[in-house]
Amino acid sequence: MAQAGNEAVIRVRDLVVGFGPVTVLDRLSLDVFRGEILGFVGGSGAGKSVLMRTIIGLLPRRSGSIEVFGLNLGTSSEKERRAMERRWGILFQQGALFSSLTVRQNVQFPMRQYLDLSDRLLDEIALAKLQMVGLTTDVADKFPAELSGGMTKRVALARALALDPEIVFLDEPTSGLDPIGAGAFDDLIRTLQRTLGLTVFMVTHDLDSLHTVCDRIAVLADGRVVVDGPIATMLGSEHPWVRQYFRGKRTRAAAG
Amino acid sequence: MTVRPTLDERRSGERLVLAATGAWTVEHASELEPLIDAASGTRLKGRLVRIDMGRVDRLDTFGAWLIERLLRAWHKRGAEATIEGLPDHYRGLLTEVHHVNLTTPPPAPSYSRLGAMLENVGRAIANTGGDLVRIVHLLGETTVALMRVAVRPASFRLTSVVHHLDRVGLQAVPIILLITFLLGCIIAQQGIFHFRRFGAELYVIDMIGILVLREIGVIMVSIMIAGRSGSAYTAELGAMKMREEIDALRTMGFGAVDVLVLPRLVALMIAMPILTFLGSMAALYGGGLVCWLYGGISPEIFVSRLKDAISVDHFMVGMIKAPFMALIIGLVACTEGLQVKGSAESLGLHTTASVVKSVFLVIVTDGLFAMFFAAIGK
Numbered sequence: 001m002a003q004a005g006n007e008a009v010i011r012v013r014d015l016v017v018g019f020g021p022v023t024v025l026d027r028l029s030l031d032v033f034r035g036e037i038l039g040f041v042g043g044s045g046a047g048k049s050v051l052m053r054t055i056i057g058l059l060p061r062r063s064g065s066i067e068v069f070g071l072n073l074g075t076s077s078e079k080e081r082r083a084m085e086r087r088w089g090i091l092f093q094q095g096a097l098f099s100s101l102t103v104r105q106n107v108q109f110p111m112r113q114y115l116d117l118s119d120r121l122l123d124e125i126a127l128a129k130l131q132m133v134g135l136t137t138d139v140a141d142k143f144p145a146e147l148s149g150g151m152t153k154r155v156a157l158a159r160a161l162a163l164d165p166e167i168v169f170l171d172e173p174t175s176g177l178d179p180i181g182a183g184a185f186d187d188l189i190r191t192l193q194r195t196l197g198l199t200v201f202m203v204t205h206d207l208d209s210l211h212t213v214c215d216r217i218a219v220l221a222d223g224r225v226v227v228d229g230p231i232a233t234m235l236g237s238e239h240p241w242v243r244q245y246f247r248g249k250r251t252r253a254a255a256g
Numbered sequence: 257m258t259v260r261p262t263l264d265e266r267r268s269g270e271r272l273v274l275a276a277t278g279a280w281t282v283e284h285a286s287e288l289e290p291l292i293d294a295a296s297g298t299r300l301k302g303r304l305v306r307i308d309m310g311r312v313d314r315l316d317t318f319g320a321w322l323i324e325r326l327l328r329a330w331h332k333r334g335a336e337a338t339i340e341g342l343p344d345h346y347r348g349l350l351t352e353v354h355h356v357n358l359t360t361p362p363p364a365p366s367y368s369r370l371g372a373m374l375e376n377v378g379r380a381i382a383n384t385g386g387d388l389v390r391i392v393h394l395l396g397e398t399t400v401a402l403m404r405v406a407v408r409p410a411s412f413r414l415t416s417v418v419h420h421l422d423r424v425g426l427q428a429v430p431i432i433l434l435i436t437f438l439l440g441c442i443i444a445q446q447g448i449f450h451f452r453r454f455g456a457e458l459y460v461i462d463m464i465g466i467l468v469l470r471e472i473g474v475i476m477v478s479i480m481i482a483g484r485s486g487s488a489y490t491a492e493l494g495a496m497k498m499r500e501e502i503d504a505l506r507t508m509g510f511g512a513v514d515v516l517v518l519p520r521l522v523a524l525m526i527a528m529p530i531l532t533f534l535g536s537m538a539a540l541y542g543g544g545l546v547c548w549l550y551g552g553i554s555p556e557i558f559v560s561r562l563k564d565a566i567s568v569d570h571f572m573v574g575m576i577k578a579p580f581m582a583l584i585i586g587l588v589a590c591t592e593g594l595q596v597k598g599s600a601e602s603l604g605l606h607t608t609a610s611v612v613k614s615v616f617l618v619i620v621t622d623g624l625f626a627m628f629f630a631a632i633g634k
Contacts, residue, residue, distance in 0.1 A: 099599030116286045121322075124357055128321050131356040145598025164282045164316035195348040196316065 007034045009167060009199050010055060015064035017047070017054050024050045026223030027064065032167075037193055037200040039210045041245065042220030048203045049093070051220070052169055055201075056090055057081070068167070086114055089160030093171040095152040097144040103130070103155050104140040110162045129158040134188055150181045154188075161192065170202040174209055182206060186213045207246075210234075219245075259313055260284060263291045270302030277311040280319025292322045296329035303335050310341025315349060324353045387613070390591045397513045398521060398587075404514070416519035417526075424485040425527030429534060431484070436476055436535035440468060440542030448551040457551055461558055462565040464543040469570045473536030475622055478581040481528065482614040486589035489520055490610035493593025494603045502594070512594065521586040528582035529575055536574060569634050577625050581618050588614040 010032035174182035261278035447460035
């Protein structure tokens with residue numbers, strides 16, 4: 001399951017998104033293949049999060065098409081969309097945990113909405129998910145305000161994985177974590193991706209993540225994907241922004 | 257889309273063989289659980305159990321966990337269970353769930369209903385006391401901040417006061433005028449309707465004058481301001497608390513009271529008497545209009561009767577109360593705002609509490625003022 005298949009689970013074609021007079025994404029096209037970890041990079045304000053939020057339907061688009069699992073999000077019915085939303089999980093940058101629910105209730109929330117399970121199974125699965133993302137069971141009854149940054153990210157990941165989705169969207173999963181914590185989080189994503197056969201769409205700035213976990217990297221500049229391919233392609237690219245990003249001073253320091 | 261999961265039992269000698277088929281996934285979790293529970297209760301002849309997973313199409317965490325639950329149930333009964341035919345890419349998943357939930361999970365905390373009720377009563381009482389202490393505390397801090405300003409007038413945040421004055425004063429004028437105008441109309445209409453039976457319509461003017469100037473004007477405006485501006489103060493301070501803005505201020509050497517509370521309180525205390533005056537006038541105007549159109553009392557008679565009925569004292573009694581009401585609303589709103597904890601629910605609770613408590617305290621204070629003025633004979 002680790003190797004990338006050829007089936008595109010997300011197909012974005014000629015997508016245009018803008019706010020008022022500003023066009024953020026300009027005829028952007030991108031494929032995400034089943035079973036791969038795609039790292040999505042770009043300068044601050046380039047529109048990485050905008051693309052992610054447009055794919056998951058939080059932002060309107062001006063033109064272009066988005067297909068997820070072969071379903072065109074522009075023409076699909078409400079019911080088809082709902083069914084499809086069960087097949088993806090989203091990790092928001094700040095975690096976006098429900099602050100009035102405990103950790104356990106946060107993870108159980110999507111399960112309670114969509115499934116009719118016994119309380120015992122709900123509890124067991126919620127705790128299993130928490131342990132799979134590397135937490136201990138004693139955080140289960142804490143409230144989000146009582147968690148550290150790294151724990152919040154892990155709980156948010158557990159909630160994103162609650163329904164065993166096929167795609168997970170991660171918005172800067174390692175931002176705000178120390179290098180050791182970030183490394184552990186990368187490993188976790190890799191392990192989960194292998195065991196659960198996930199497709200991962202990861203918006204990130206973390207060069208270490210890009211080097212270690214991403215199968216493929218897409219670079220966003222000037223409103224479209226300028227280069228995509230494995231890390232070797234990035235290092236060989238002559239696009240000025242890509243060259244500065246992957247072969248800049250900080251990169252060399254990170255590479256050792 | 258996916259095939260329903262099944263689990264068929266078969267015996268081969270001493271050995272129990274279970275053949276699993278279909279999709280062992282989240283969509284079918286509610287069907288899988290009874291299957292697993294039934295299987296873990298099966299009578300065992302020998303101690304050997306084999307689970308044949310060769311014909312399982314798909315497996316996810318839900319399915320894997322339920323298999324693991326079954327294995328553990330049998331292990332407890334002394335049986336040896338083995339899994340066969342599982343596709344390689346699902347091995348990792350089973351290994352993963354093998355390591356979770358090894359310790360008995362902590363039960364979700366539960367309370368007895370009576371205990372919870374008693375706890376709530378106790379907390380409510382303790383909170384009431386705590387609230388009073390916190391309000392007095394904030395009053396003290398604000399006074400100290402005011403004294404600091406008196407020593408160094410340059411540190412007074414005039415821009416902030418003007419900004420809040422615009423929001424709680426100027427922008428509140430239209431709605432205050434409308435509400436008090438309508439209230440004046442209603443009082444006049446009801447008064448005329450009932451007093452007419454005694455032929456005492458003219459006394460309606462006395463009633464409107466005294467009621468509006470002494471009580472209704474200031475109370476109505478206070479309630480409006482508590483709902484409109486007090487709640488906004490609480491929500492603003494609460495959101496700032498949640499986003500650590502207040503901590504950030506403190507680390508830069510500013511107190512939340514100097515920067516946030518004092519300007520808001522000053523603005524409210526300036527705005528409130530003005531709004532009360534405008535509100536009272538609008539109510540008198542509304543009353544006069546209804547007297548004319550509905551009661552047939554001409555404006556000339558209304559004004560001259562009003563002049564006889566009320567004195568400056570009545571007007572002053574109402575106006576004196578306004579800044580005190582503003583102080584109460586502002587203090588309660590800011591105290592509640594600074595009490596907000598991390599969650600969205602907490603913000604909602606404190607905003608509600610802010611409005612409820614300030615309205616309650618405004619009415620209690622009005623009662624105390626009434627007793628005071630009665631005692632001094634005004």
